[in-house]
Amino acid sequence: MSSAQALDIATTIGFALLGAAMLMAVIRIIRGPTLADRILGLDALSVLGVGIIGVFAVRTGLYLYVDVAVSLALVAFLSTAAFARYLLSRGHQ
Amino acid sequence: MSYIAAVLLVIGALFSALAALGILRFPDVYTRLHAAAKAGPLGAGLILLAVAFASNDWAIAIRAVVGLVFLIVTAPVSAHLLARAALKIGSPLASSTSIDEYENNR
Numbered sequence: 001m002s003s004a005q006a007l008d009i010a011t012t013i014g015f016a017l018l019g020a021a022m023l024m025a026v027i028r029i030i031r032g033p034t035l036a037d038r039i040l041g042l043d044a045l046s047v048l049g050v051g052i053i054g055v056f057a058v059r060t061g062l063y064l065y066v067d068v069a070v071s072l073a074l075v076a077f078l079s080t081a082a083f084a085r086y087l088l089s090r091g092h093q
Numbered sequence: 094m095s096y097i098a099a100v101l102l103v104i105g106a107l108f109s110a111l112a113a114l115g116i117l118r119f120p121d122v123y124t125r126l127h128a129a130a131k132a133g134p135l136g137a138g139l140i141l142l143a144v145a146f147a148s149n150d151w152a153i154a155i156r157a158v159v160g161l162v163f164l165i166v167t168a169p170v171s172a173h174l175l176a177r178a179a180l181k182i183g184s185p186l187a188s189s190t191s192i193d194e195y196e197n198n199r
C-alpha cells in the first residue's frame with residue numbers, strides 16, 4: 001500500500017466517523033432537554049468541524065485550510081464563553 | 094510520515110466519534126460535558142497533528158501544533174464556564190447521582 005493510498009483510506013474513514021459524530025451532536029441539540037445541553041452540542045459541533053476541516057486539508061492537499069481550522073477553534077471558544085455568560089445572566093429557565 | 098499521519102487521523106476521528114457518542118448517551122449535562130470537553134478536543138487535536146505530519150512543511154506543521162495547543166488550553170476553560178452556568182441555573186442532575194457536594198449552596 002502506497003502512502004497516498006493509505007492517506008486516502010484514512011481520510012475516508014475519518015470523514016465517515018466525523019459525519020456520524022456530527023449527526024449525534026445534532027440529535028443532542030434537537031433533543032435538549034435544557035439550554036445547557038444545546039450549548040454543549042453546539043460547542044461539540046464546532047470542535048468536530050475543526051476535525052473535519054483538518055481531514056479535508058489532508059484529503060485535498062490544500063494545507064491552507066489549517067488556518068481556517070485554527071480560527072474556527074477560536075470562534076468556537078468565544079461563542080461557548082458568550083453563551084455561558086448569557087445562561088448565567090438569564091437566570092432560571 | 095504519511096503512514097503516521099494516516100494512523101493519527103483514524104485515531105483522532107475515532108476519539109471524536111466516541112465523544113459524540115458520550116454526548117448522545119450520557120444522562121445529564123455534567124456527564125455530557127465530561128465527554129465533550131476531554132475526548133472531543135483530543136480527537137480534533139490528533140487530527141491537527143495528523144495534518145502536521147502529512148504536510149511535510151514546517152510552516153504548516155507549526156500552525157497545526159499551535160491550533161492543537163489552543164484547543165487543549167481553551168477546552169477546559171469553556172467546559173468550566175458552561176458547567177458553572179448550568180449549576181447556577183439549577184440544571185437537574187441524573188437520578189443515578191450518588192454524591193452532590195453543592196446540594197446546600199446552589
